[in-house]
Amino acid sequence: MLRALAREEIPWPGVHLFQVDERIAPEGDPDRNLTHLRESLLPGTPMVPSQIHAMPVGKPDLEAAAAEYAGTLGRIAGIPPRFDLVHLGLGADGHTASLVPGDAVLDVEDRDVALTGVYQTRRRMTLTYPVLDRARRVLWLVTGGEKAGMLRRLLDGDTSIPAGRIRRENAMVLADCTAAPI
Numbered sequence: 001m002l003r004a005l006a007r008e009e010i011p012w013p014g015v016h017l018f019q020v021d022e023r024i025a026p027e028g029d030p031d032r033n034l035t036h037l038r039e040s041l042l043p044g045t046p047m048v049p050s051q052i053h054a055m056p057v058g059k060p061d062l063e064a065a066a067a068e069y070a071g072t073l074g075r076i077a078g079i080p081p082r083f084d085l086v087h088l089g090l091g092a093d094g095h096t097a098s099l100v101p102g103d104a105v106l107d108v109e110d111r112d113v114a115l116t117g118v119y120q121t122r123r124r125m126t127l128t129y130p131v132l133d134r135a136r137r138v139l140w141l142v143t144g145g146e147k148a149g150m151l152r153r154l155l156d157g158d159t160s161i162p163a164g165r166i167r168r169e170n171a172m173v174l175a176d177c178t179a180a181p182i
Contacts (some may be wrong), residue, residue, distance in 0.1 A: 001141060002037065006044030015051060016076050017041070020086065021098035022055040024062065031122065032057075040046060055113075057123045062115055066125055070113040073131065086127075086135040090154060090179075092146040094161030095119075098126035106162060129165060138171040145178035161182040 017037065025031045036055050041047055053072055059065035073081035085146050088096045099106055100119045105126060108114045112131035132138070138162045140163075150161060154171065158164040 002040030003044065006041050010045075011060070012046045012051075015047065016053060017047075017051060018073065018077070018083070018127075019055045020088065020132075021124050021156060022056045022057050023122040023124050025122060027058055057125050062123075062125070066111070066113040066115055069103045069125065070111060073112055080134060081131055083131075083135040085137045085139060086132055086140045087141065088132075088163070088166065090140060090142045090147050090150055092144075092150060092164050094150045094153065094163050095168060096140075096163040097132065098124035099129070099162040099165075101162060106165075133167040136170060138166060140171065140173040140175075142175040142179045145181075147179045147180060151175055151179050 019033060019037070020035050023029075023031050028035060034052070038049070041052070042049065053068050053069075053076070054081055056065040059068075077083055080177065090096055091100075093101055095101060098116045098119060100116065101117050105114045105116045105128065109129045109130060110128075112128055114126060114128050116126055140154070142154075150163065151173070153161050154163050156164075157168060
């Protein structure tokens with residue numbers, strides 16, 4: 001999807017891209033979302049690396065790193081930070097960003113950036129509900145038949161799944177035929 005986006009006519013010099021979540025892994029690790037963002041967007045757009053704001057997951061003090069990223073959000077997206085657009089996916093377990101079932105991060109209301117417990121072998125840094133809910137628009141991209149049940153629950157407003165707790169106003173869902181069978 002990002003490579004297709006890179007081919008679109010967008011006023012790239014004015015774009016700032018923030019990560020929604022990131023795995024705690026070394027720079028360049030194939031598990032890192034940042035690796036894919038850079039590979040997909042930088043070669044095909046006039047964006048420069050400083051327009052992609054990486055979550056500082058390589059820092060030794062991760063709590064301080066999360067606070068630092070929150071500060072970056074505020075400097076660029078205002079106080080409190082408000083994004084024009086947030087792109088979210090949906091996991092087969094109902095997670096979005098790194099807001100996963102049963103994690104204490106689901107209850108964080110006093111910070112825009114927080115750390116998770118271990119999920120699929122890695123801790124993560126994630127944006128929290130407060131900052132996601134301030135977005136002007138939310139774009140959900142859902143692919144794969146294994147997500148069909150969770151997509152139905154998301155569309156029904158089921159707040160028992162993490163994705164279902166994201167504000168629904170100004171949201172759009174794009175799903176493939178396997179995730180949203182007709």
